[in-house]
Amino acid sequence: MIVAKRKPLGEIVEMLAPYQKITVIGCRSCVAICLAGGEKEVKMLVSALKIKNRKEGRKQQIDGFVVERQCEKEWVKEVEERILDSDVTLSMACSLGAQTIGDMYPKHLTFPGLNTGMFGVPEEQGVWSEKCIGCGNCIIHTTGGICPIARCAKSMLNGPCGGSANGKCEVNLEVDCAWVAIYDRLKLQNRLDLIENFTPAKDWSTSHSGGRRIYVREDAKLSQHQKKGKEAVQ
Amino acid sequence: MAERRPKIIGFCCERHGMDSAVLAARTGKQFDASVRLVQVPCAGRVDGIHILQALEDGADAVFVLGCLEKNCYYDTGSIEARKRVEYVRQMLAEMGIEKERVEMFNAASTNAWAFPEIVAKMVEVAKKLGPIEEGERR
Structure with missing residues (x-):
């Protein structure tokens, strides 16, 4: 939300x-x-x-x-x-x-x-945390369901970086390292081999950098004729 | 001209809060009668909007009186109330209104002195600060 x-x-x-x-x-x-x-x-x-x-x-x-x-x-x-x-x-x-x-x-x-x-989720009553930045190209199926773009301070695709210590991030010692969380989750799922995979540089063209994004679903979109009919009813 | 009587609203929980007021009255303790009490089932029932609406409708000061925090009849009602009172006090401070106008108190039903002391403190604050309207203070 x-x-x-x-x-x-x-x-x-x-x-x-x-x-x-x-x-x-x-x-x-x-x-x-x-x-x-x-x-x-x-x-x-x-x-x-x-x-x-x-x-x-x-x-x-x-x-x-x-x-x-x-x-x-x-x-x-x-x-x-x-x-x-x-x-x-x-x-x-x-x-x-x-x-x-x-x-x-x-x-x-x-x-x-x-x-x-x-974009965040309620963690507990009165606490919300960011889980997604809406980059337009979700990869969490390869990272144990945890988004490294939103949750890693450096948005790293191949982590953890050298600044990770005792499960915490060097940017802020109160913040959990996203890549340690990804490692733990993949281990739990018996999919640790995924962490060895190299992820190439992300294609950011689906993100905000190209200006306003507009998604269209043609099957749901109304034709001109349908729009006129709807307006007439209103 | 007669001295203006402060308008004070007190939200009292029906357990220790109200009982301490009743005990004070029954034992003949003196307190300012200009305080209007609103009985609530628990101090935790008092929300920020109740406090703000009392101030909006003309109160000079508002207080919430609940059970002692470790002896709350509903366990956490007084703790919840204190957090809400603090939130409202922050809102008032953000707008440049004296946050002392809103206070949270706790009392034991067996303490006949607590209620008169609370009333005296709020009357003192209300008299010192006067009505919220700046024009009326001059």
Whole structure:
């Protein structure tokens, strides 16, 4: 899932200061799970902003609510009126949600309330760790199910490097060495021979370096005729 | 003009928190009656949003009163509450609002002095800081 963190409140307050009518929109998907932009976080932010306004005697109308998935236009469309009725929308979703609203209503101001951080998993309550960088060419079937690109500080394909000591990484001694974890996992799976294999330099063309990536599934895509029919129904 | 009475909200767990307040009243201890108490099943039930909404709705200060941490009726309720109170205090500090307005306390139901001391401390803080609105303080 996508893991994000709330921006510092001072930054949010400064961003919203010039506007009168503010809509704060959260998302019930990833950012609700990582406790950054779900229902409770939206309510707390709205309340905090109102307290700040109370302190400074500033008159702002602040409303907050949550949509199911802010990165999907169908869900955003349902709250269109409430978005356009405000001077500015503060998105408490990941950057995808904020950009979806921005793309749908380009004249309307949409600001990010969160800093989108990573693709991660909940390790335990209140702890999330990065497991994938979305390089577009997954190789974890050869590394015991552990991604060396995301989890090795140097993204090494043939590790471990000389900086690995006692299972820890030289970059940060609190971080586990990804290649020691890969070794242990392959040993557990009786596939240690894989660690001897040389992996050539990665083809990064599937990664972000080539600009925005667009995936298309032709069988799911609507034809012009189908799109017209759908629009007519709506 | 009469002195302004501070507005203080206290979330008290129904075990040691509320019992310590009742014991203080029954044993004739004096405390400021301007404190409004909200009884909750456990201090762990109090969420950050409850504290913030109390401040938003006009409270000058808010406190949460739970069982002693090693003697919590629901084991970890007081510990959870303390963490949430600390989170709210950080939020207030980030916005330039005095974090002393929000406090967490623990009390034993057998200690008749605890509750009046807590109330006195919060009244002192609320009087010193005044209402959140800057205009009203002058």
